[in-house]
Amino acid sequence: MDAQMIQRFCEECGFELTASAQFCENCGTEVVDSIESAVTGKASGFISKTGFLNGVQCQKLFWYYYHGRPHFPKANAATQFRFNQGNVIGELAKQLFPDGMEVPNQNPRDLEAAAQSTLEVLASRKPLFEASVLHQGAYGRIDVLNPVGDGQWDIYEVKSSTSGKDVHLHDVAFQKHVAEAFGLNIRDCFLIHVSSRYNMGAQVDPGQLLAIAPLTGRIEHLSGWVTETIAHLKPILAQESAPEVPIGRHCNVPYKCDLKGHCWASLPENNVFTLYRGGNLAWELFERGITDIAKIDCLDRLTWRQRIQYDTVKSGQPHIDRKKLGLFMSKLQYPLYHLDFETFGPAMPLYEGVRPYQQVPFQFSLHRVDKAGADPIHSEYLAEDTSDPRRKFMEQLVANLGQHGSIVTYNAAFEKARLKECCEAMPEYADWYEALRPRIVDLLVPFRAFSYYHPTQKGSASIKAVLPALTGAGYEELQIQDGVSAGAEFYRVYFEEASDEERQQVREQLLAYCSMDTLAMHWIYESLRKIV
Secondary structure (H helix, E strand, O other), X not given: OOHHHOOXXXXXXXXXXXOOOOEOOOOOOEOOOOHHHHHHXXXXXXXXXXXXXXXXXXXXHHHHHHHOHHHOOOOOHHHHHHHHHHXXXXXXXXXXXXXXXXXXXXXXXXXXXXXXXXXXXXXXXXXXXXXXEEEOOEEEEEEEEEEEOOOEEEEEEXXXXXXXXXXXXXXXXXXXXXXXXXXXXXXXXXXXXXXXXOOOOOOOOHHHHEEEEEOHHHHHHHHXXXXXXXXXXXXXXXXXXXXXXXXXXXXXXXXXXXXHHHHOOOOOXXXXXXXXXXXXXXXXXXXXXXXXXXXXXXXXXXXXXHHXXXXXXXXXXXXXXXXHHHHHHOOOOOOEEEXXXXXXXXXXXXXXXXXXXXXXXXXXXEEEXXXXXXXXXXXXXXOOOOOOOHHHHHHHHHHHOOOOOOEEEOOHHHHHXXXXXHHHHOHHHHHHHHHHHHXXXXXOHHXXXXXXXXXXXXXXXOHHHHHHHHHOOOOOXXXXXXXXXXXXXXXXXXXXXOOHHXXXXXXXXXXXXXXXXXXXXXXXXXXXXXXX
C-alpha cells in the first residue's frame, strides 16, 4: 500500500498523522502505533494506559480508540492547551528528582524496544523519566520511577489537576500492575498534582507548586480488578466490529466521552438530555424509552422552568414574560456599557501573587450606547506581550468606563471576581471598584429565570444559545468561538512558539471574538427592548 494513503491518528489527541511521523504535530505525543497497525486497522496488540481507562469507561470507546480514531473529534485550542499544560507540569515535576534521567528510546513506535531501553538503565538506580513497561499485551509509560530501598521502586504519576480523582487510582493501579508483571519490585505509589494553595513568588518553586499524595493503600485492592479487566478487554481488541453499548450514564463519567457526538447523533434535537437541570429525571425518561421532550408523560414531575421548556417545544413558540422582562429592563440606565473580559489561567502561574489556574484578564471589549436607539461606540484592550497585563488592563478599563450608567455583563459573577482579584493585587483600585460595583447588571438574569425562553436554546441560557434564538445571529463565522479557546490561543502565541504572522492573526481573531460578545449583548438588549 502507498504510504501516503495510510491513515494514522495520534493515540492522545486523535490528530491525523503523516505515515512517517514519530511525534504528533498537534500535541507532541510520541507515536507508538506501527505501520502494520495503520494499514490493517488493527491495534498494535498492546493495551495502553489510556486504552485501559477508556475500556473501564466504555467497551465501545475502547474498541474505537484502537480501530476507529477518525470518529474522535480533533483537538481544538482548548483541548490542546490542556494537553500542553500537562506537559508543563510534567517537566516541572522532574525538578523534584534532580538526579533523574530520561530513558533512552531511539524508536518510540517500537514498544518492545522502549521496554528494553528501560531494562538497560535500571541498574543505574537513578530516578527514571518515562520508563516503559509491558507484559502480555499491556503497556505502560511511567512518569517517574524512583529507586528506593534494596532493589525497590516507587511510582510517581504526574497530573496537572489540583486534586486526586478516582480515575487516577485506576490509572496508577494499571501502571503498578504492568510494572510488577514486567519484573519490577514496586514499593509505593504516589500522585504528584498541582497545589491549589500555591501563591506565585518571584519565581516558580516546584516543591511548593506541586503536592505529593500517597496512593499505595488506596490501590492495593485493585490489583485483581486490573488483571480481570485487562483479560476482559483483550478479546474486544481483536473484534472486527465495535461491541454494542447503549447510551448510559457512563458517557459522562469520569469524563465526557469523545464519542458522544457519534453515539448520541440519533437522539431528537430537543431530547430529554437538553432538559434544564434534567439530571436523574432525564435518565429515567430515557430508560423508559422517552427521548423527546415533547413526549414527556409525567408533567407533574417537571420544575416550572422545565415545564416552560416543555410547552415551548410543543408549541414551537418562545415563552415571554413581558412583566418580568420590563422590570429587569427598568433597572438599566443610559449610557449602557456592554462589557466582556477574556482571561487565561495556566497551571503554572506566570506572575507574582497569582495562583495555579487563576484567571488573569488580558483583554476586554466595551460597547457604549449613550441613548436608546443610538449606535454603539466600541473600545477595547488586548495585551501585547508576556508581561503581567493586569495593570494596563485596569488603567484602560478605568479610562473607558464613565462615572454613570449601567455596566452590562453576561454572567456578572465572572467579571466581578476578576475585578476583585485585580484589586487584591493592586489595592489602589479598590475604592474605584467599590463605587463601580452597584452599576454592574447581569444580562444573564432574565434568561436564567426563563423570563424569555425559545425552544432552540435547548435548555441553555448561555449567550451562545440566546443570541441566535433572539436575533438569528451567531458565532459560526469566527475562528475563535469560546472564551476557553480565546485564553488558550493567547497563551499559545505569546508563551509558546509562534511566528509574528501567526501571532498577528490570532490577535485579530481575539479582537473579533471579544467584540462579538459585547456586540451580542447590545443586540440582545435591543431585541428585549422591542419585546417589552
